[in-house]
Amino acid sequence: MGPAPAPTHSAITLQVNGEKYTLSVDHRTTLLDALRERLDLTGTKKGCDQGQCGACTVLLDGRRAVSCLQLAVAAEGREITTIEGLADGERLHPVQQAFLDLDGYQCGYCTPGQICSAVAVIEEHAAGWPSAATDDVRPEAGVPELTAEEIRERMSGNLCRCGAYVSIVQAVARAAGAEEAAV
Amino acid sequence: MREFGYHRAADVSGAVALLAADPDARFLGGGTNLVDLMKTGVERPARLVDVRDLPLDRIEPAGDGGLRIGATVTNSELAAHPEVRRRYPALAQAVLAGASGQLRNMATVGGNLLQRTRCGYFTDASKPCNKRVPGSGCPAIEGVHHNHAVLGASAHCVAVHPSDMGVALAAFDAVVSYETADGPGALPLADFYLPVGDTPHRETALPPGALITGVTLPPAPVAARSRYRKVRERASYAFAIGSVAAALDVADGVVREVRLAFGAVASRPWRARAAERALTGAPADADAFAAAADAELSAARPLPDNAYKVTLMRNLTVAVLTELAEEAAR
Incomplete structure (x- = not known):
């Protein structure tokens, strides 16, 4: 005798950019599709839809994540921040401003993901996290400087098919207050 | 879906x-x-x-000087943890060498161990694959196999395990804990992944329905001097075509203890025990490192398009061990 069939839909509440949204979702719905198709938050972009390009990057409880591999139903109870939630009213987030000032994009499609990722990169670095570009990961070695090499490694989960990487690295460095190291 | x-x-x-x-x-x-x-x-x-809300999200000292890592600890948290970085640096490096910042924030330690191969025939449901559909065949043997196994494969499957983390865990004798409806159990990583044989669809020795609850790292002073080196087809964010986790303890120019494990060469993280045996007590120099690598790689059975891996792994082993020996001499 098999198990009773489980419901395939759930009523969930998502907390996005400080607002609560209640909706019924098919469990197959990714957070990316829920944001774009159900909540009309279309700033988060769909690129590959397989976790490889980073265009759909959002922050979950302050940590960057790809929303295309995150089921919406499993995101209930977590604080979700999208590109729409970064600015403080009319004042852009410092990372947004740096991308604008330094032309950290060409077509702009990957930009929301790049910016959400960069916000988290700066916080991860401030928290002392090493990266694959860090020569000595032992805590005694201290926090690595956020050099261009460190930024490129830490941002490697965000692809830009226009190839705006040079300006993206500079924008992240400026936002992190580390221009000298990266330029 | x-x-x-x-x-x-x-x-x-x-x-x-x-x-x-x-x-x-x-x-x-x-x-x-x-x-x-x-x-x-x-x-x-x-x-x-x-399982993300289960209370398995901590990294704690194990009673005997090791570390116990909860199964839902994220890959990011594992790599950032000060005790992991201090006592098992190759493990932090291995985790950081895998995937992207976004994916490491999401992926768990338990899930990393159970991730599936990225063999293109396995991931394409329209193709035959003995791992996905037992008995359907292995097109990789005659087809695209430049990143497939050279050690421990069979005529039924030549896929490689994609984990970087697992390679360091293999070098450090990690033990996987699990829970089932019948009670708890534990498997050393050396016994966790099953040999390929004619059952490539059976990947681990976990009982059906088992939940990985954590991974325990036994105390290993040698691990404090360890490194993970990964070779891939681009500078970042790609699976390995070959990798090495190594730890080395040298005294008076002689190898007292060595740990060595290979990644991306087999269906599981490959502990290089033949190389370890050959090197223990030998001089800590490039000739001995190469001889040790050869002792392991003499068992390699490459296919036409992945024979480069034998040379790659030999050179990578020598390079990593040489770095560790130079570090020890400073």
């Missing part, structure tokens, strides 16, 4: 009870591999049991 039920487990016993009741259920950790495979139809679970 097939429709499925979703349960968020509140405790370990509830989670394993749900799996025991439904053979078509799967545990959901970070979902970075499982959700992707569900989108392509490779995985078709009837229900998901979300």
Whole structure:
């Protein structure tokens, strides 16, 4: 005798950019599709839809994540921040401003993901996290400087098919207050 | 994608009870591999049991000087942890060498161990694959196999295990703990992955429905001087074509203890015990390192398009051990 069939839909509440949204979702719905198709938050972009390009990057409880591999139903109870939630009213987030000032994009499609990722990169670095570009990961070695090499490694989960990487690295460095190291 | 039920487990016993009741259920950790495979139809679970809220998210000292890592610790948290970086630096390096910042924030330690091969025939549900559909054949042997196994493969499957983390865990004698509806159990990593043989669809020795609850690293002073080196086809964010986790203890120019494990060469993280035996007590120099690598790689059975891996692994082993020996001499 098999198990009773489980419901395939759930009523969930998502907390996005400080607002609560209640909706019924098919469990197959990714957070990316829920944001774009159900909540009309279309700033988060769909690129590959397989976790490889980073265009759909959002922050979950302050940590960057790809929303295309995150089921919406499993995101209930977590604080979700999208590109729409970064600015403080009319004042852009410092990372947004740096991308604008330094032309950290060409077509702009990957930009929301790049910016959400960069916000988290700066916080991860401030928290002392090493990266694959860090020569000595032992805590005694201290926090690595956020050099261009460190930024490129830490941002490697965000692809830009226009190839705006040079300006993206500079924008992240400026936002992190580390221009000298990266330029 | 097939429709499925979703349960968020509140405790370990509830989670394993749900799996025991439904053979078509799967545990959901970070979902970075499982959700992707569900989108392509490779995985078709009837229900998901979300384990992310279980109290398995801590890294704690194990009583004897080792570390116990909870199964839902994220890959990011593992790599950032000061004690991991201090006592097992190659493990932090291995985790940081895998995937992207986003994926490491989502992926769990338990899920990393259970991730599936990225063999293109396995991930394409329209192709034959003995791992996905037993008995359907292995097109990789005659087809695209430049990143496939050179050690421990069989005529039924030549796929490689994609984990970087697992390679360091293999070098450090990690033990995997699990829970089932019948009680807990543990498997040394050396016994965790099954030999390929004619059953490539059976990947681990976990009992059906088992939930990984954590990984224990035994104390290993040698691990404090360890490194992970990964070779891939681009500078970042790609699976390995070959990798080495190594730890080395040298006294008076002689190897007192060595740990060595290879990645991306077999269906599992490959502990290089023949190389370790050859090197223990030998001089810590490039000739001995090469001889040790050869002792391991003499068992390699490459295919036409992945024979480069034998040379690659030999050179990589020598390079990593040489770095560690130079570090020890400073």
